Amino acid sequence: MAHDHAHAHGHSHGHAHTHDHDHSHAAGGSERKLLFAFVLTTLMLVVEAGGGILSGSLALLADAGHMLVDALALLLAFLGARFAARPADAQRTYGYGRIEVLAGFVNALTQFALVAFIVYEAVMRLFNPSPILSGVMFVVAAVGLVANVVVLRTLHGHDPDDVNIAGASLHVLGDLLGSIAAVLAALAVRWLDWNWADPVLSILVSMLILRSAWSLVRRSGHILLEGTPEGVDLADVRSRLEGLDPGILSIHHVHIWQVTAGSRMATLHAELKPGADPARILTVIKTTLSERWRVGHATVQVDPGHCPDDLEGCGQDGRHTH
Numbered sequence: 001m002a003h004d005h006a007h008a009h010g011h012s013h014g015h016a017h018t019h020d021h022d023h024s025h026a027a028g029g030s031e032r033k034l035l036f037a038f039v040l041t042t043l044m045l046v047v048e049a050g051g052g053i054l055s056g057s058l059a060l061l062a063d064a065g066h067m068l069v070d071a072l073a074l075l076l077a078f079l080g081a082r083f084a085a086r087p088a089d090a091q092r093t094y095g096y097g098r099i100e101v102l103a104g105f106v107n108a109l110t111q112f113a114l115v116a117f118i119v120y121e122a123v124m125r126l127f128n129p130s131p132i133l134s135g136v137m138f139v140v141a142a143v144g145l146v147a148n149v150v151v152l153r154t155l156h157g158h159d160p161d162d163v164n165i166a167g168a169s170l171h172v173l174g175d176l177l178g179s180i181a182a183v184l185a186a187l188a189v190r191w192l193d194w195n196w197a198d199p200v201l202s203i204l205v206s207m208l209i210l211r212s213a214w215s216l217v218r219r220s221g222h223i224l225l226e227g228t229p230e231g232v233d234l235a236d237v238r239s240r241l242e243g244l245d246p247g248i249l250s251i252h253h254v255h256i257w258q259v260t261a262g263s264r265m266a267t268l269h270a271e272l273k274p275g276a277d278p279a280r281i282l283t284v285i286k287t288t289l290s291e292r293w294r295v296g297h298a299t300v301q302v303d304p305g306h307c308p309d310d311l312e313g314c315g316q317d318g319r320h321t322h
Contacts, residue, residue, distance in 0.1 A: 037155055077103050118203070226257040
C-alpha cells in the first residue's frame with residue numbers, strides 16, 4: 001500500500017517534509033519456490049551422499065556436501081522470505097525485509113567455507129588416488145543434474161534486486177555445476193581411466209562457485225551498508241532534480257539507498273527561490289524519483305531559506321547553496 005504524507009512547518013522552522021511509502025512485496029511466490037527447492041535439494045543430497053560413498057567419487061561427495069549447505073541455505077532463505085512478509089511495527093518501522101539481505105549475505109559466506117573444504121579434499125585425492133565406480137557415479141550424477149535443472153528453473157525469473165533468491169540460486173547453480181563436473185568425471189574415469197579427473201573437475205567447479213559467491217557478498221554487503229543502488233548517480237540525480245522547476249534553487253544532502261531488495265529510499269533537501277510553490281515542487285520531485293530511479297519512499301525537506309542542517313552554507317556535494 002502506498003502512503004503519501006506532507007507536513008508543513010511554520011516559518012520559524014523553515015522546512016517541510018514529504019514521505020512516500022511503497023512496501024509491496026511478492027513474498028508468497030518466493031516462499032513457495034524456496035520451499036520446493038529445499039525439499040528437492042534435501043532428497044538429492046541423500047541420494048548423492050549415498051552414491052558418493054558407494055562409488056568412491058569425490059565429485060559426488062563434494063556435490064552432496066554442497067547440497068547439504070544448500071539445503072540449509074534454502075531453508076534460511078525460505079525463513080527470510082517468510083519473516084520479510086511480516087508487517088512493520090513500532091520497533092521496526094521498515095518491517096523485516098532486510099532479513100532477506102542478511103540471508104543472502106550468509107548464504108554467500110557459506111560458499112567460501114565449502115570451497116575450501118572441496119579444494120582440500122581434492123588435493124588429498126590427487127596425492128592419494130582411490131578406485132571409483134564410474135557407472136554408479138554417472139547414474140547418480142545424471143539424476144542430480146536433472147534435479148538441479150528443475151530447481152534452478154523454479155527459482156528463475158526473480159527480481160534482480162532480490163539478493164535472498166539470488167543467494168539461493170547461487171547455491172543451486174553451484175550444485176548444477178557440481179553435477180556436470182561429476183558426469184564428466186564419471187565419463188573420463190569410465191572411458192579414459194582418468195581417475196584424476198574427479199578431483200580436478202571438483203577444483204574447477206569450486207573456482208566458479210568462489211567467483212559467484214564473491215559477487216553476492218559484495219552486492220548484499222553494499223545493501224547492508226546502505227550504499228547507493230546500482231545505476232544511480234547522485235550527481236545526476238541532483239542535476240536532473242534541479243532542472244525540474246525554475247523555482248528550485250538547489251538540491252543537496254541527497255541520499256538514496258535500499259532497505260531490502262527492490263525497496264529504494266531517498267532523502268534530500270530542496271532549497272527554493274522566493275515565491276516558489278512548495279506543493280508543486282514536492283510533487284514533481286517525488287514523481288521523478290519514483291519514475292526514473294524507482295524510489296518508493298522519499299522524504300524531501302524544503303528549505304525556503306538557508307539550510308538549517310548546513311552551518312557553512314554548502315550542500316552535500318560541497319557547492320555553495322546561495
